[in-house]
Amino acid sequence: MNDPVKIKIEHLFFSYRDRFVLRDANLRIAENTITAIIGPSGIGKSTFLMTLNRLWETIPGTKLQGRIEIKFQGQFQEIHNRNYPLTTLRRSVGMVFQTPNPLPMNIFGNVSFPLKLAGFRQKSKMADRVEQALKRAYLWDEVKDRLNEDALLLSGGQQQRLCIARALILEPEILLLDEPTSSLDPKAGAVIEELLVNLKNSCTLLIVSHYQDQVQRVADTVFELAEGKFVPVDFRQY
């Protein structure tokens, strides 16, 4: 049988300006599941997501120790290994932020932006990939006739799905979501929850959430971040 573990975190210490966020944290995350991380605000849940794509390195005053291994194409990689290219990592681990953050370009430009960054040149294939990504993010039907429109004209929920499409276009194996529905109304949030559950087939998802009911609806496993460690939560007892 295949090892179902996708992410292995061992003895992880992480500090921000000499304040520990993670202290000897251990966690295993199974492939093709949705794992929710809960906990009070300011405890470092979002920061924890940033350790998985090494985005923490762009924040001054942070320190990390320990091992994070992620299985890419069947092989475990220590992601902080100097030889493992950072851009490859960030292309395989997509991230969606709390507030929708489309770039001030048109819809097509936004979704195809990561392809451009990766040096992808074929225009015709690019259009196919954009269509695929928008379909996976449940946005294609709403925008297919106006791909040249400014992305900032979309509604909040549409913008967030656009950001999900943008994160999906490089076909990442892992998708990190930092409270993806907290700035949206319940209806727009429900669409996103539905699409997340659907994405499980192709991705491993980690979601930081404040909403217990949302966690109950979408997550397969729940951990609470408390005192720098991950504590499993049996969410059926909620």
Next chain:
Amino acid sequence: MSRCMERILIVFCWICGLVLLAAIATIFGYLLYQGLGTVNLRLIFGNTSPVDALLLRKHVFAGLFPAMVGTLAVVTLSVGFAIPVGIASGVYMAEYARGGVKWVLGFCFDILAGVPSIVIGLFGFALAIFLHKHFSAGIYPSLFISSLSLAVLVLPYIIRSTQFALENLPAETRLIAVALGATKLQNIVYVLIPKSLSGIFSGVILAIGRCTEDTAVILLTGAVAFAGVPKSLFVQYEALPFYIYYISSQYANQQELSSGYGASIILLMICALLFFVASMTQKGVTYRALYRA
């Protein structure tokens, strides 16, 4: 009590605004009153026909046309020199320089911004003499030397405005492209610079204004009273601010003085034209940088 203070503050702000407006209106009004009568084709082209002058077929002797060309040339060249160097230095300051190096460089730029323009002019003059002695006898105070010196004069504005525009971008904006696999350079080129263009252009506008009006620098580095339309970078040239200075200090009769006022009006119009071109360019650049698919 605090309500009363608030009222007083509001009235004070209004008065300040009005004083400023009145000052601008007085300057423009006075200029127009004194000079508007002299602004005509004859002031610009003298006795030469405008078509011949524009096609450079005949020299303009008693007109401002050569000075207008000289001013446009010197401003375009110096801003052209200053923009690439200034933006690159600003990007370096905001994105790469750290710690002591950043502090020292920032301090230097602030000092440079405070150097009086006559000193920069002296620097340009010394540079011209040095080049004349050690490189080529063909180099002397000229359009080229003036543009270089003016570029040095306005560099700090462009550097600082670029730097602060980049540094004031929200932290989340910096993460968008990086999280999608952008390298540091891609992030700067595709996201950070386009997002801070309006800040960068405010520095460029300031630089254009400064280059257009500055007299001290060009006085020492190549501007002369009569030279004709410049045909090369390495010749002396006429410029409007220099003409205005020259006329105001040694006018012989009332008519010459009014032509000085006319020249001031033309200088202001050239300045307005350059601001307009700059803001159009900004819109064009923003569009190209952000909206192309």
